[in-house]
Amino acid sequence: MIASFSSRMRSWFLILDQTHMIRAMARRVQELLVLVVLAIFPKATFGRLSCHSKPSDVPPAAEGSNGYCLSWRLAVEADNMRGWPTVPPECQRHVESYMTGGQYDRDLNLIVEQVTAYADGIALSDDGMDAWILDIDETCISNMFYYKRKRYGCDPYDAAGFKAWAVRGECPAIQAVRGLFRKLVDGGFRVILLTGRDQETLEAATVNNLLNQGFDGYERLIMRTQAHKGLSAETYKSDIRRQLEEEGYRIWGNVGDQWSDLQGQSVGKRTFKIPNPMYFVP
Numbered sequence: 176m177i178a179s180f181s182s183r184m185r186s187w188f189l190i191l192d193q194t195h196m197i198r199a200m201a202r203r204v205q206e207l208l209v210l211v212v213l214a215i216f217p218k219a220t221f222g223r224l225s226c227h228s229k230p231s232d233v234p235p236a237a238e239g240s241n242g243y244c245l246s247w248r249l250a251v252e253a254d255n256m257r258g259w260p261t262v263p264p265e266c267q268r269h270v271e272s273y274m275t276g277g278q279y280d281r282d283l284n285l286i287v288e289q290v291t292a293y294a295d296g297i298a299l300s301d302d303g304m305d306a307w308i309l310d311i312d313e314t315c316i317s318n319m320f321y322y323k324r325k326r327y328g329c330d331p332y333d334a335a336g337f338k339a340w341a342v343r344g345e346c347p348a349i350q351a352v353r354g355l356f357r358k359l360v361d362g363g364f365r366v367i368l369l370t371g372r373d374q375e376t377l378e379a380a381t382v383n384n385l386l387n388q389g390f391d392g393y394e395r396l397i398m399r400t401q402a403h404k405g406l407s408a409e410t411y412k413s414d415i416r417r418q419l420e421e422e423g424y425r426i427w428g429n430v431g432d433q434w435s436d437l438q439g440q441s442v443g444k445r446t447f448k449i450p451n452p453m454y455f456v457p
Contacts, residue, residue, distance in 0.1 A: 244269035248452045254434045259455050262328035270327040270452050274319060280351070282450050287351040290430060290447050291358060297427055299363045306394070306424040307359050308416065308443060310431035311370040311381070313451045315356065315390055316346035328453035341372065344380040348388035352430070352449070356390055365394035365424065369415055369436075371408050371456065374398035408456045413439030 244266035250256040262270050273279055299305045309315055321340040322328055359366050368390070372381055378398055385396070403411040416426060417440055426443035429436070432451035 248273065251452050251455070252448065252450055257434075257455070258457065261331055262326075262453065264329050267326050267329045271323075273452065274327065279450060283349070283351045286447055286449060287355050290355055290428065293445060294359060294362065294364070294428065300425075302423075303365065304423050304425055305364055306419065306426050307364040307366050308369050308419075308426055308429045308431075309352070309356065309366060310433070310436045310449075311368055311372065311385070312346075313349075313432035313453075314430060314436075314449050315349060315352055315368065316384060316388055317349050318346055319453075320345075320347075322453045332454065338373075338376065341377055342380045344384035344387070346384055346388070348390070349449075353389050355430075356393075360392045364427070366392075367394050367419065367424075368396045369412055370396075370398055371411065372398050374400050408433065408435035409439045412436060413441060416441035416443070 244263070247256070247263060247266055248269070251259070294307075297305070312318055318337075318340065321337065325333070325336075356366060368385070370381070372378075381398070382396065385391075385393075397415055399411060403414070406414075412435065416429075420426065420441050426441065427445070429443035429446045430449060431437055431446075432449040433456045434448070435456050437446040437448060
C-alpha cells in the first residue's frame with residue numbers, strides 16, 4: 176500500500192513538473208512573439224495614437240530643426256526676442272498648428288482663468304473709478320483670418336492690407352476674452368479699450384465690429400489720434416494710461432497680446448500677456 180502511494184505521489188510530481196515546463200515554454204514563446212512584432216512593426220506599435228489621444232495632443236509635424244520653432248515661440252512670449260520683423264519661414268507650419276490646433280485656445284483659457292481669479296479678489300470702491308484696460312487686436316478680437324493669408328506672420332507687415340481688412344469690421348471675438356470682458360463689466364469695473372488702431376480711418380468699423388461681437392458696455396474706446404502719430408505703441412499707451420490715472424482711475428489690470436501693451440509707465444497693478452506668435456509691435 177505504501178509502495179502504491181509513493182508511486183502515485185511520484186506521478187503527481189511528474190505531472191506538476193511537466194505543467195510548469197509547459198507554462199514556462201508558453202511564456203517564452205509569447206516573449207519571442209512580442210520581440211518579433213516589435214522588430215517588424217516598430218512604427219505601428221509606437222507611432223499610433225492611444226485611444227485617449229486627440230489630434231491636437233500630437234506635437235506639430237514641423238517643429239523645425241531640433242525643436243527650434245518651439246524655442247523661438249517661447250522666446251517671443253517671454254519677451255526674450257524683440258524687434259523680429261516676421262515669423263521665420265521654417266516656423267510657418269508650427270505657428271499655424273499652434274494657432275489652429277487647440278494649444279493656443281488652451282493657453283488662452285488658462286490665462287483668462289488667472290485673470291478671473293485675480294479680479295474676483297478685488298474689493299471695488301463705490302466711486303466708479305476702478306478700471307481695467309484691454310487691448311483690442313488679438314486680445315478682444317482676432318485677425319487670424321487675415322494672417323492666414325499672410326502665412327501666419329511669415330510675410331512682412333502690410334499696413335494698407337491690414338487697413339483694408341480691418342475696415343470691413345469682420346474680426347471674430349476671441350471667446351475667452353469676451354467672457355472675461357462681460358464678467359469685468361458686470362462686476363463693476365470700468366473697462367477701457369485701448370488700441371493702436373487709427374481713429375480717423377478705423378473708428379466706425381472698430382466700434383461696429385466690437386458691438387457685433389458682443390463687446391458693449393465698456394467705459395471708453397481710445398484709439399490713436401494725430402497727436403500720437405509716429406510714437407511707439409509702448410510710448411503711446413503709456414501716455415494714455417498716465418492720463419487715465421491723472422483723471423483718477425485706478426488701473427487694476429491690463430491685458431494685451433504685445434509686450435508693448437504691458438510695459439512702460441502706469442501699466443496697472445497687474446498685467447496679463449495673451450499669446451501671439453504672429454507679429455511683433457514695438
